Amino acid sequence: MKKMQHNPKNKIVISAKNIYKSYKTKNKKIEILNDASIEFETGKLYAIMGHSGSGKSTFINTIGLIDTFDNGSLELCRKKIAHYDDDKLSKIRMENIGFVFQDFKLDNNLNARDNVIFPMLINKQIPKKERKNIANELLEKMDLSNRADHYINELSGGEQQRVAIARALANNPQIILADEPTGNLDKKMEESIFKFLKQLTKGEDGKCIIVVSHSGEIKKYADVVYTIEDGKIIGDNCED
């Protein structure tokens, strides 16, 4: 395992220790995560790989607080997640996590800007007047300034995913969780999405980006690559 250099400007935002997670079906118990421990920090792009059914989505849902775990400890932005009620978990998600999905999950009846504004409706920190400006800035960051007024079906797949990334950034979270963000896109678009995601790790406010992907392409962009195997998370050598 390659030693990771620690950049003092980077903060650890996710710290998972000895996580156990299983699904119970009618007659058997499927162990998905088995004593998984891992840390993620800002300013880095992480790739999570593994064969189908290995538990990548389960893992990302668990650290994204949209699924529960059986045992272990999880810290998000220095907050220990334990027995929190739904409202508190919602607040943590709103403040700290942005999700990007394979099939974008955009609202076809709203234009690009309104899709980005939508998560801001629950952010008291953002005044109503500011929403539009913030959305415009985020779309500009994703190189979509001239697409803000377009409806979703008027955009290409790559553009749609960039709108979804802008939406994930709406409430300025430190963590972006992307489960197969390029699964529905062709190779060219995939590259551009990875570039945009990589871009987000740069600068003062560099994010912690965690990308689940089947594609070997991600290795070119990732700072760290993990593989999930038999319920464990294994660090890979990462040749840039």
Next chain:
Amino acid sequence: MIIVKISDCISFSLKTSKRNKHYKYTLLVFSLCTFLFMFGLTFRDNFVSYINNTITQNIGFRSLLVSPNLESEDYGLSKIKNIQHVVDVYSSNYDFASVLSDFKSEKYDGYIDLNYGSYATLPKNIIGESFDENDREVAICPINFYPSSEAVSLGLDENKILNGYDLLGKKFEITYYSYTFNGVKAVEDKAYTKKFTIIGLYNNEEVMTANNVCYVPADDIKEINNVGTLDDPENATVYGFVVVVDSKNNVSNVANELEKLGFMQPTVKNELDTSLVNTILLTCNILITIIMFGIIILSMFYIKKNIINNTQKIGLMMASGFTKKDIKKYYFIDNLIFSLLAFIVGFIVFLTIYILLKATLLHSLIYSGFIIKIFIIDILFTFFVIVIISSIISIYHISKITNKSIITLTGGDNYDS
């Protein structure tokens, strides 16, 4: 914890609906339901109110016809007068007379009815002057006067209606005939004329009489009808009495009383065909109920579908940090806006058609005493069914939103919305 603001819910709900074709079609269906429901209620209530007005306002529904009691000196007249609730009794010989008037022209056939006018039978609100039993040759005619036998038909030609105010103080002449029996049938013998001065006006809609009915003193009718009969006027047979009762509710009491006093089979002068009325009302009520249940079932389906179709969006909202209460609030408002829009659109369509119908087809009915109006209670009831009931249904479905929708978000399943 609820963070999302009502104004934001409204604005995003409207934004999403603007481009949603499915939403628009469903809205159309619900608007149509609102329209039909409102239409059914309004038809029924106007019908009921017409029937009630007819019964309460037209004196014929509280007038009894009885045969004279031949054993009594005065045919029983004084006995009848003493019955409680009886306000007037008169011989049916001078109940009314149908005569030809000099209003006859190209427009009208000139036939008018002269009704027996007394303190008990005259309409309450008379413009100008009234008369009492000592007066002769005076008449109280309709404000909207239509001196033709056509007046009894529904749907009068509005342009032909005479303005009563122009006639006030003027005289009109009537012609009536005596008859002889030529061995086969009665034939007109001599023509007589008589002049009446119009001293007062009444609104025939209020008392549900036709537009060609004038009230005149009893003696004038008596004179006309005596000339018209073949019998010797001095010994004219009393064919019967008209007994005017103070209200519709007391009619059966008075009828019982009359029977006790030995008058045979008193009958109410005007009776409604209750079986027809009941059939119409039953049909209306069945249709209204069907529409109502239709609306409720449709709302149940629509709202359920709206929630299910939006499972992905609900999951996304949860992932973005909306609390369950935020989401419930959002979808409650979303459904409320939908039903409010359906109500408003449906009501506007109803109102437009109502106004159009009233101005065209139904316009002439107004002169036949058919007062058409919209009942506030119907609006409220429609609002209740369309908006309140569907809100209750939406609360039920929304309460079933759980964390499950969030789990369906990831995993790489391709989802087409």
